[in-house]
Amino acid sequence: MENLGYLFAIYTIVWAVLFGYVWVLLLRQKQLRRELESLKEALRAKK
Amino acid sequence: MKDKVNMWTGVAILIAFVLMAVALYGALVFSPEEKQLGNTIRILYVHVPSAWIALVAFGIVSLSSVLFLWKRNLKWDTLARSSAEVGLIFTSLALISGSIWARSFWGWWWTWDPRLTSTLILWLIYLAYLMVRSYATEESRGARYAAVVAIIGFVDVPIIYLTTRLWNLAHPPPTVARGALDPIFVWVLMVSLAAFTLLYIILLTRTVEQKNLQREIDQLRQSLK
DSSP: OTTHHHHHHHHHHHHHHHHHHHHHHHHHHHHHHHHHHHHHHHHHHHO | OHHHHHHHHHHHHHHHHHHHHHHHHIIIIISOOBTTTBTTHHHHHHHHHHHHHHHHHHHHHHHHHHHHHHHOOHHHHHHHHHHHHHHHHHHHHHHHHHHHHHHHHTSOSOOOOHHHHHHHHHHHHHHHHHHHHHHOSSHHHHHHHHHHHHHHHTTHHHHHHHHHHHSOOSSOOOTTTTTOSOHHHHHHHHHHHHHHHHHHHHHHHHHHHHHHHHHHHHHHHHHHO
16 A cells, blocks of 8 residues: 555656646647737738 | 548547547456456556557557658658657656656566666667657758667667566566466457557647648748738
8 A cells, every 4th residue: 555655656656747748739739820820910910 | 631530530439438438447346356466467468568569559649660761751841750759658657656666566667677778778679759840940950860770779669679588587477478467458458459559549639730720820921921
């Protein structure tokens, strides 16, 4: 039973890292889409 | 076409979510304790899939790098770079989970045995690949240099695979392949492997999409100048 602390630590680290990575990807995706839209807008205005 | 891609991505994410939930239930609730390993057997269900993805992801990096140098098509370079980013995450998880597992069962965090050392080398190769990319002054040159790093670095993959088969190490030999593990543990491990593999594919496709978006943004910026 004394190994449960290690088990808890591993599962916490693995899931925190994976969720963190997914979160960063989603934020980045949103930011890139926003940037792309504003650039397209600027290009349309330039024409 | 775009709607179809979005639909399949949504379906894949849903399946991955369900598989992850089943894998987690299997690992923490369904799986019994193992005679020798006790509760630490549950670490196997995240450690082995992370290590598996670390190797598969580097295989994709190397293969895509060969195709990039051969065809000079940027889509292969994008795939290689994306797989390296995702692969570095899973290699880090394999090293961390392995280290904590070793501490809990054998009492040490790290030992320089060939399996652990060659996996650490793989992690450093991933890092070198990504550093070459970010430090290169010219993107195309960085892509070429990084591709060479990936191809040479692939030598480490069969070494990692063979270490426990060739030597008697601190790291245990592949118990699943030898049939030394009870089928119930193997089943839970297989579900976990499937869940991690699907997660890797989803993360890879998302990362590739972001790289393509970034390229589109760079091109638009150029045309606005």
